[in-house]
Amino acid sequence: MAAQQTVDNKYVYDFAEGNKDLKDLLGGKGANLAEMTNLGLPVPPGFTITTEACKAYLATGREPGGLAEQIEAHLESLERGMGRKLGDPDDPLLVSVRSGAKFSMPGMMETVLNVGLNDRSVEGLALQAGGRADSAASGGADRFAWDSYRRLIQMFGKTVCEVPGEEFEHAIDEAKRAKGTVNDLDLDADDLRALVDTYKKIFAEHTGREFPQEPREQLDLAIRAVFESWNAERAVIYRRQERIPADLGTAVNVVAMVFGNLGPDSGTGVAFTRDPASGAQGIYGDYLANAQGEDVVAGIRNTVPLQELERIDGKSYDELLDYMARLEGHYKDLCDIEFTIERGKLWMLQTRVGKRTAAAAFVIAGQLVDEGLIDMDEALHRVNGAQLAQLMFPRFRLDHDFEPVAKGIGASPGAAVGKVVFSSDRAVELAAEGEPVILVRRETNPDDLNGMIAAKGILTSRGGKTSHAAVVARGMGKTCVSGADELDVNVPAKKFNVAGQTVNEGDVVSIDGTTGKVYLGEVPVMPSEVVQYFEGTLDPERTDDPLVRTVHRIMTHADARRRLRVRTNADTGVDAARARRFGAEGIGLCRTEHMFLGDRRELVERLILAGTDREREDALAALLPLQRADFIEIFREMAGLPVTVRLIDPPLHEFLPPLEQLAVNVAVAQERGEDVAKEEALLAAVRRMHEENPMLGLRGVRLGLVIPGLFAMQVRAITEAAVEVTRAGGSACPEIMVPLVGAVQELETVRAEAEKIIAEVVGDSGVEVLIGTMIEVPRAALTAGQIAEAAQFFSFGTNDLTQMAWGFSRDDVEGAFFWRYLELGIFGISPFESIDRDGVGRLVRIAAEEGRAARPGLKLGVCGEHGGDPDSVHFFHEVGLDYVSCSPFRVPVARLESARAAVQTTGSDPR
Numbered sequence: 001m002a003a004q005q006t007v008d009n010k011y012v013y014d015f016a017e018g019n020k021d022l023k024d025l026l027g028g029k030g031a032n033l034a035e036m037t038n039l040g041l042p043v044p045p046g047f048t049i050t051t052e053a054c055k056a057y058l059a060t061g062r063e064p065g066g067l068a069e070q071i072e073a074h075l076e077s078l079e080r081g082m083g084r085k086l087g088d089p090d091d092p093l094l095v096s097v098r099s100g101a102k103f104s105m106p107g108m109m110e111t112v113l114n115v116g117l118n119d120r121s122v123e124g125l126a127l128q129a130g131g132r133a134d135s136a137a138s139g140g141a142d143r144f145a146w147d148s149y150r151r152l153i154q155m156f157g158k159t160v161c162e163v164p165g166e167e168f169e170h171a172i173d174e175a176k177r178a179k180g181t182v183n184d185l186d187l188d189a190d191d192l193r194a195l196v197d198t199y200k201k202i203f204a205e206h207t208g209r210e211f212p213q214e215p216r217e218q219l220d221l222a223i224r225a226v227f228e229s230w231n232a233e234r235a236v237i238y239r240r241q242e243r244i245p246a247d248l249g250t251a252v253n254v255v256a257m258v259f260g261n262l263g264p265d266s267g268t269g270v271a272f273t274r275d276p277a278s279g280a281q282g283i284y285g286d287y288l289a290n291a292q293g294e295d296v297v298a299g300i301r302n303t304v305p306l307q308e309l310e311r312i313d314g315k316s317y318d319e320l321l322d323y324m325a326r327l328e329g330h331y332k333d334l335c336d337i338e339f340t341i342e343r344g345k346l347w348m349l350q351t352r353v354g355k356r357t358a359a360a361a362f363v364i365a366g367q368l369v370d371e372g373l374i375d376m377d378e379a380l381h382r383v384n385g386a387q388l389a390q391l392m393f394p395r396f397r398l399d400h401d402f403e404p405v406a407k408g409i410g411a412s413p414g415a416a417v418g419k420v421v422f423s424s425d426r427a428v429e430l431a432a433e434g435e436p437v438i439l440v441r442r443e444t445n446p447d448d449l450n451g452m453i454a455a456k457g458i459l460t461s462r463g464g465k466t467s468h469a470a471v472v473a474r475g476m477g478k479t480c481v482s483g484a485d486e487l488d489v490n491v492p493a494k495k496f497n498v499a500g501q502t503v504n505e506g507d508v509v510s511i512d513g514t515t516g517k518v519y520l521g522e523v524p525v526m527p528s529e530v531v532q533y534f535e536g537t538l539d540p541e542r543t544d545d546p547l548v549r550t551v552h553r554i555m556t557h558a559d560a561r562r563r564l565r566v567r568t569n570a571d572t573g574v575d576a577a578r579a580r581r582f583g584a585e586g587i588g589l590c591r592t593e594h595m596f597l598g599d600r601r602e603l604v605e606r607l608i609l610a611g612t613d614r615e616r617e618d619a620l621a622a623l624l625p626l627q628r629a630d631f632i633e634i635f636r637e638m639a640g641l642p643v644t645v646r647l648i649d650p651p652l653h654e655f656l657p658p659l660e661q662l663a664v665n666v667a668v669a670q671e672r673g674e675d676v677a678k679e680e681a682l683l684a685a686v687r688r689m690h691e692e693n694p695m696l697g698l699r700g701v702r703l704g705l706v707i708p709g710l711f712a713m714q715v716r717a718i719t720e721a722a723v724e725v726t727r728a729g730g731s732a733c734p735e736i737m738v739p740l741v742g743a744v745q746e747l748e749t750v751r752a753e754a755e756k757i758i759a760e761v762v763g764d765s766g767v768e769v770l771i772g773t774m775i776e777v778p779r780a781a782l783t784a785g786q787i788a789e790a791a792q793f794f795s796f797g798t799n800d801l802t803q804m805a806w807g808f809s810r811d812d813v814e815g816a817f818f819w820r821y822l823e824l825g826i827f828g829i830s831p832f833e834s835i836d837r838d839g840v841g842r843l844v845r846i847a848a849e850e851g852r853a854a855r856p857g858l859k860l861g862v863c864g865e866h867g868g869d870p871d872s873v874h875f876f877h878e879v880g881l882d883y884v885s886c887s888p889f890r891v892p893v894a895r896l897e898s899a900r901a902a903v904q905t906t907g908s909d910p911r
Contacts, residue, residue, distance in 0.1 A: 049223065
């Protein structure tokens, strides 16, 4: 028992003790540092504090018992291995303290470098640095030591003690202005020593205490700050955006420092084993000489392409390429690598399965199949429906005379057009008003996350493909152009200058995240190549586009592997035809109420105003051929595929003028002495039918039972259309769906009438008409066993089922309080967007199980908006539904996700 307790309370792991499969415990960064250590790559020594320690700390507000002792033991081991002690005045060991959650959350949590420096050890660091080479490099060892110290105070102050980061930025900007430079490398040792004094004063002013001089106190406070950063606002927002569970916690990695800011023979960089933007094979990344790692991702200085490292340090370059190849072969995926060179010695600081654009995800998956590293089932796992949807977004049409005013780095592809804004708050404000915006910054930082989510695109004047803006934008699927250094961005003045022109906040710009080009004004867009492929206008066998070829290849495999069929929601022949081109295998929801709009409103008014049976029958007879013609068109387009037609669902008064408007019109006409007999009759009918809550009133099956002949007319129109198409040599498979059923007796009544009409019309045509119901009332789900005795199929209307299960109106709550529920974490995502598995999902599961128990072989589908949501599709597969139905544009997404649900492989998580 004691031995088991020791294992359970192990909160700290040396890198040699872990591996890449321990991400739940060690976080992604810690698990991969351990994996690289075990592979024999040059990783600075260190240890990882587990996510379990973080969760215990967050639950109680204090470190769990035994953690301090375990940290001390691993720190002593690290000191023995390095031959130095943390913060020793003469020869100090310095460490970095870095977060590392299971899923990559770039820039969302905290990092503190150079922990262990103080007023005494900074001198020892200078002596140590000077003794590592024959001569001090680029400004000398003193400069390096004081540069490292100012970085510690800045990062520690902002991260651990919540000192406003701009206070430090203003101070270093002032120091550079006094020196007459814009480059921090031009600050010498004396300048940096003075800057450290300034930073310490800023720290004291904001915290009420001196900067801590005790190295172990620095370490402990930094570790706690990383724990607490898990619940920082930006981390919470990012998790919601990326659907990362909130209860995972973060690990903390304590790593011996290696220094890229020792001079021109040192540096830091980020490398990708393939292009994260396009998926093309090659050497991609950024390198920055005489810098620490945060300088690269922060975008404060423009980097050089990774290929330049071959000229700068050929030995390190060759070693890096070897390690990159080894890591990609080992992980069997695109790897994102951070490295530092310390006076010619290459150190590997991190690797992870790299974030990539949607296009790159598909292209890389195809490449890895061709290279024999993965199979096609695993390729399905490497891509997802959200990425496919991004590929279907339009791109710029540049067949007109549009000249770019600037060109940066295409960091995350797409075509984005919007009004320029210079702050995250303004982006959120305008986006909430429905305005498309482009967030423009010199460089973004984690505090800009809200604005990045709200914006259509992000444009920065600094940074590269590995800057904060680029990495976060790629993860979110946002268009991003970074490093457009022709832009002179003035955030306080809310403007930027480029090509002799001034662009002010509110002006419209267009940015191309593929080419990196920036245009003034609105550039028109055109369909993407992927949409052209789905539309059938681009032959995948005759194009050189690797993306289109790969999408075709993966979708072909997806269709072969999925169990769920995919239908579409379509009300017209045009929609049906487009959905078929997108791969729809039938119609899961044809809304007949849409057929009563436009010129047909007058006939609906006649039906509503009918004072006698004859008048009502005449109105229905006038509607019958119109409905029949609609169904003929749809059946022809679907060519024998199943078509589920929902009988009229909304209350009839929705087809009439609003009560208040009609009352005013009648009153005004009466005042003028006009003949308003017809309008008065209409007003009387609207008043008679008015309901306080029509969504819970006379609609669906209730309307069909109360208005004699209404459902009968629709059933006749559907059946006659199917027979006509069949006798003309075509094929039709109609399925009549009765909406809003809550009791089996309702369905039995409608079915009895419908079957008489069907038998009369079908004759010897061979047409088979199924009759089923929509499960959208909670009582229907809970009595599904009874209802199944009268139904040949169920289709789950999850929009209404969600509305009624939660007890709120989907038309009102989004703007009323959903924002607050999302903010508080009550919702991770709107239940109208992704199925609520625990509540609404349970109703679906109950109905599916009890329905099939009563009627084996009962056909089950879903036709709410959830039918095209990737996560929801997986749930519907698990529950055993036969098909999902969604809008035409989402059909390819549902096809792909249905296959991914069927395959259920265990490769890398695409997040």
